[in-house]
Amino acid sequence: MTEPGIVALVGDTDFDGRSLASEPDAAGHPEIAVARQLFPNADSRIARSGADADVARLEATGLNAYFGQRHTVKDVTLALEPRSVTAIIGPSGCGKSTLLRCLNRMHETVPGARTTGSVTLDGEQLYGGGTSAIAVRRHVGMVFQRPTPFPTMSIRDNVAAGLKTRPGTPSRARLDEIVEDALRRAALWNEVKDRLGTGAIALSGGQQQRLCIARALATRPRVLLLDEPTASLDPASTQKIEELVYDLRSTVTVGIVTHNMQQAARVSDRTAFMLDGELIETAPTNTLFTAPRDPRTEAYITGRFG
Amino acid sequence: MSTTVVPRSTRMNRVKRRGMSGLMVTLTYVAAALATLPLLFIIAHIVKLGAGAISVDLFTKMPQPVGEAGGGMANAISGTLILIGIAAAVGVPIGIGAGLYLAEHKRTPLANTVRFLSDVLNGIPSIVMGIFAWQLLVRPVGHFSALSGGVALGAMIIPLVTRTTEEMILIVPNSLREAALALGYQRWRTSLSVILRTAMPGIVTGALVAIARIAGETAPLLFTAFGNQFWSTSLRQPIAALPLQIFTYAISPYDEWHSLAWAGALVLIGIVLIISIAARFATRSRFGAAVD
């Protein structure tokens, strides 16, 4: 008889997510053997502990996306590397937002939308294999172009909103901790710490967007996707958000879509350039902007179109 | 495309046309004046004739037989409140549920049918609702009841609440739904905790407006609630109602009952007014800013 749901804390193991009991051979992995000894009856899952557990690699392979007959994302292969910020740039309509939305299975919420290809999160298939879209979205968070705080909720309730669907109810104290932690990571804590109970819509646009980031972070997603997050904000708020995105890299894998090349240059480690649904080029940001390989990339970044 | 035909412009012609135009414009002013008169007349009469008969007794005493002094409409007022309570309990949940369905299924055949039939339901004369409720709920049990009256009124509320609910939910921006889904919310939780919750103030307003509308209905109550000269709060007994009482008093031959009818009309309009004002307040969101 197994005891379900016990999670074994192990160190930096490659078996993250797999079942203790099912691993036939623990040779070369003494931590597995130790865990088995400690929890002989556990039907447990192996997970990483500490900040390392947040490290995640999100990889799309041969990804295609359609709106009905319109082929918007064409055979894209792209990886969001762990602990880094990857920017996706390209002219309007090139499919970068659609691509991003495929990564957390939001694309399929549109009637008539279709995806083929594969997306994996640390090796786990996000499409198919019986994985539910909802589960995916709990591990891959998203912030949209327009700030969307829930208008009927206070700042605190907004940040904690994502926790409602997780199993178990944290205590009030624990909740406050989570909220504070998320707001700090979103660089909003100091501005709202005295009015957590007030309405979220009273905040300015830039603050609302940081609130949405905090809301996404509160659930500790492994990946955070940002779809043109500063497009509707003023320069001061834009700068604050760019700084916090830059800081987030140490704890979350970040993918950011932006139409602002300077922004991409400022915050990202790697940049991908898309054109007409195709991924033209991916490179470390510096390289892409100083020595792009593809002539189309060069045309775009020198402002010849887009 | 319409073609505008303008008569050839000669001097005589121009004068005539301008005169005609002036006349017609004046006529519309007259029409506007005439159209606003009845309301002012009616309100004036109600206030003048009703205020005179208003007293504390009106709200605290039962009706007395003719000739005896005193007497009030306490049972009718409470009866109306009970009836609209039943109507709300029956009609508002169904209306909200149907409105949710329509907002989410938009143009499917079933949704279109329901939307169309809801409009049809809205246009059914209230007397027809009354005889339907009688046939369904009074005839089988052999006696009138507050419940049957409340149900008749509730059925009339349904199309109104359905329409406002659908409208209010469609106003909620889709980006909110996306934000909730992106957090990992299930579809049902998104619809209820986020969308419905955001639309709530508008929905409550719509429900209150609908309730104010049926608070004054008499015809559906004629053969269901029927009226009662005594105090009653039982659902299974006939019950007094303000509109019914006004009707009875108005068509009676007694002067003192006539003035009670005016007083009752004033109270009824007052109740409708209070509910309408409450509806305006409902549009303010919890956090003070008016949600539009």
Place this chain on the structure above:
Amino acid sequence: MDSIESIRGMTRLDRDTAGGASIIGSDLGDRAYSVITTGFAVCIPLLLIAIAVEIGRAAWPALHQFGFGFLTSSEWDVQAGKYGAAPAIFGTVVSSLIALLIATPLSLGVAIFLSEFAPRWLQTPVAFLVDLLAAIPSVVYGLWAIFVLIPLLREDVVPFLRDTLHFGATPLFAGPAYGPSMLAAGVILAIMALPYISAVSREVLRAVPRAQREAALALGATRWEVIRDAVIPNARSGIIGGVILGLGRALGETMAVTMVIGNRAEISASLLAPGYTMASLIANEFSEATSDLHLSALMAVGAVLFVITIIVNAIARWLVWSVSVRHET
């Protein structure tokens, strides 16, 4: 700093078959939500069917007995057990027609006033006062009609029309004028229909694009000509739809009519004679119906009213809808 709770979130991706209860719950929750909302929505068609069935069932004995003659026979004799709905149908039609004759020009006038000529500061109060007419309960209209309108008609209006304007020579104004009459019903119905016709007309007039008006003005049209030639033709079907909507309201009105029409099952050419409408007939006799046949006949009248109002409202809606479609294209 992480604890068990945050690690829980780190377990490998939940699958549908295993994993957090909240995932399985989601499928169940979604399904329950769908079933429940569909159930509520389906209540509406079910209710309508129930109304049709119940009333049809109760009306059947009378309809079966009198056949088509039920609609054409003008003999409504409770004692003799003979029931013909013609007087009631006649009365409904006539009172509604009077109402429309009075209300349509007035409503159109107000609507044109509000959408074309009214200064901004007047627009809101006038519109508010006109729309407020719809909020007054029918029984209050009846009360006012009994004690204010009928005396007004009897003492001032009818003598004016009959004697001063010599309308008394026509059959329309023949006979004694005791008070309760078809005319009174028509007038009160006109007041009750006014806000509906006016509201719809206002909407459709406003929906006519500015460009139409400006084109006409540029061609030298007077203010009235702009309205007559450029605006109204475009809004015509919508306005007609509004009028028919008002008609639908008038057809079903019960209380105010019952209180002023005299409740006599007679067909008369005179507007001053009392009469019956289908709605007031039911209201008046239902509680006192002694025989089953009487009851069934009243139900049959209700069934006729039911069908007529559905048809009229459907026409109205189609007309108004076709205007909005035209302007969207």
